[in-house]
Amino acid sequence: MGTPKLFLKIAAIALFALGILLACSTFILAGEDSPHWAYGGAGNPTRWGRLDPSFATCAVGRDQSPIDIGNAVVGAPAAIEFNYTPVPLVVVNTGHTIQVNYVEGSTVNIDGEEFELSQFHFHTPSEHVLSGQAFPMELHLVHRNVAGKLAVVGVMIEEGITHPTIDTIWENLPEETETSAIDRLTINAADLLPSSKTYFSYTGSLTTPPCSEGVKWNVLEEPIQVSEEQIALFENLYPVNARPIQSANGRMIERHVN
DSSP states (O other), X not given: OOOHHHHHHHHHHHHHHTTXXXXXXXXXXXXXXXXXXXXXXXXXXXXXXXXOGGGTHHHHOSSOSOOEEOSOEEOOOOOEEXXXXXXXXXXXXXXXXXXXXXXXXXXXXXXXXXXXXXXEEEESSOSXXXXXBOOSEEEEEEEEXXXXXXXXXXXXXXXXXXXXXXXXXXXXXXXXXXXXXXXXXXXXXXXXXXXXXXXXXXXXXXXXXXXXXXXXEEEESSXXXXXXXXXXXXXXXXXXXXXXXXXXXXXXXXXXXX
């Protein structure tokens, strides 16, 4: 985790956040009518809250994500149970990340509350850090319950052996802002989970505009491995797509052993 390459990537976030590339930034549309935002230049994370009134929470919110997950207290037993099933592969190159969309039917149950998986996507380097330790990548599995409440499961990704599920996704990447729907291929998000389900929980926000708060974050302690080549392929598309660490502002972080 302490490789010079990773340190350089973390330093790159700071440079982007300071807007070093203001003059040469290329904005990417979040949606047809959405304001432009980016990870560098004039649309960098330090300016998200000023790009549009709907993004104001990015600047004034007190429970923002990501954070440094440290000094966690021992939480009450709170089981996390994944009930993911294989689905046809649908890969979207959003212009900000690579995202895999999920059809209905796969859920996570967190301390008795059920959330449906809608999509998962990737960041480099990791957005969260664990007691100051950053990882080359982070996977976010985004869920919603019947009341519309969001729960995101974070999975840290470290360099190691080749991951076959990542290979399947990377081999079917669409062009920027396009979608690849491969009916003949299925994918199961369960294959992207570590064996241990011990996790950290806290209340935070989306890590992209509009930075909405009230998100139930659950970050698994054990990372998964992908190869150096798999990391490099993603970095070639998105060299830095991680929001800088936000202040915890005294929020409670709990560690749940499963």
